[in-house]
Amino acid sequence: MKPRLGFVDSEIEQIKKNHLYRKLRYGITDGSTITIQGKKLVNLCSNDYLGIPTTKLKIKQMQSSSRLVSGNDESYLTLERKLAKHKSQQASLIYPTGYMANLGAIPAIAKKRDLILSDELNHASIIESCKLSGAKISIYKHNDMKDLKQKLRQKSKNKFVITEGIFSMDGDFSKLKEITEIAQKTNSITILDDAHGDFVVGKDGKGTANYFGVSKKIDVYISSLSKGLGSFGGYIASEKIVIDLNINKSKSFIYTSALPSFFVEYSLRRFDSSREKHRKKLQENIKLISKGLQEIGYTINSHTHIIPIIIGDEKTALDFGKFLFQNGVYAQPIRFPTVPKNKARIRLSVTAWLSQKDVENSLKVFDKAFKKFMR
Numbered sequence: 001m002k003p004r005l006g007f008v009d010s011e012i013e014q015i016k017k018n019h020l021y022r023k024l025r026y027g028i029t030d031g032s033t034i035t036i037q038g039k040k041l042v043n044l045c046s047n048d049y050l051g052i053p054t055t056k057l058k059i060k061q062m063q064s065s066s067r068l069v070s071g072n073d074e075s076y077l078t079l080e081r082k083l084a085k086h087k088s089q090q091a092s093l094i095y096p097t098g099y100m101a102n103l104g105a106i107p108a109i110a111k112k113r114d115l116i117l118s119d120e121l122n123h124a125s126i127i128e129s130c131k132l133s134g135a136k137i138s139i140y141k142h143n144d145m146k147d148l149k150q151k152l153r154q155k156s157k158n159k160f161v162i163t164e165g166i167f168s169m170d171g172d173f174s175k176l177k178e179i180t181e182i183a184q185k186t187n188s189i190t191i192l193d194d195a196h197g198d199f200v201v202g203k204d205g206k207g208t209a210n211y212f213g214v215s216k217k218i219d220v221y222i223s224s225l226s227k228g229l230g231s232f233g234g235y236i237a238s239e240k241i242v243i244d245l246n247i248n249k250s251k252s253f254i255y256t257s258a259l260p261s262f263f264v265e266y267s268l269r270r271f272d273s274s275r276e277k278h279r280k281k282l283q284e285n286i287k288l289i290s291k292g293l294q295e296i297g298y299t300i301n302s303h304t305h306i307i308p309i310i311i312g313d314e315k316t317a318l319d320f321g322k323f324l325f326q327n328g329v330y331a332q333p334i335r336f337p338t339v340p341k342n343k344a345r346i347r348l349s350v351t352a353w354l355s356q357k358d359v360e361n362s363l364k365v366f367d368k369a370f371k372k373f374m375r
């Protein structure tokens, strides 16, 4: 190590000391399993919630340039029209990832002298995007409508309320009915990041706002194509003028290469596939796993496909994860800063890929883990 990089070493040492060190693992995912170093494990941390089988595609155009230059394949138009309809909005715009959709869209519409109300459990990409906008950021307590109302009393030019639909680390729903009502009363703009609810909940998988019957009350949708749809990319959906503003201002849209059209085609195939039967299977799996875990003795507060098992301290969460791995289950311990300190957890994500046998085998391992770590 070069002496001038000594500070990096100290930082890594500190991370390790706090049991917050992360390292990359290389694996091969296939359906409900992942194989790591020759060990086949049931994959309980995939975001490919619907488990739509892979389709073969011919690559006709892999990469060209940014979309405003020559990377704007015709397939974009087809998918964007479908996504706009899917969200009951006038138009939509695809970004290379969901993270980039947030990074581009939030600063494009919110700016200095505006006020953003953001749920305290919002995803890192929302937090960073709000900072980039230059607007005043006011964090309201998680799903706390009293706090939201109180904080919306502050004076500002435009007001925005930003929330996730299904929270990525807790798996609970945001209170969208109340949020949209409060937003309307205070003339605030509602932005919904529905990365985890999209394609999974609501009629035909239209997402969390549809699930709560408030689709039209959302002003700007932000979502990912990499989770429920199991493809890759991100998008926003809103009124035409908002999309137009993003085409003109959104830096992570303008100054980056277009998502290769291969992924757009892939998303189209998946969007047009029979998603409903996969959503049904997913719901069955959620019921099986939640019920099984509760019968073992775990406290489960989530009603969705994201099921956190709260452990508390980081070291125990790591040991818990290691135990699962050794016994054939892959589920990652999630630690600070992804979740607050001492709220480390094993975050299970249920997918439609899982067979009944996968579920039964995993539950046996969770039973052993409960006796070892939770008593």
Ligand SMILES: Cc1ncc(COP(=O)(O)O)c(C=O)c1O
Pocket: 097, 098, 099, 100, 102, 123, 125, 164, 168, 193, 195, 196, 223, 224, 225, 226, 233, 234
């Ligand atoms: C709430 C939320 N928004 C955005 C993203 C980013 O989406 P993508 O993976 O497409 O970049 C994530 C990813 O986990 C997320 O949980």
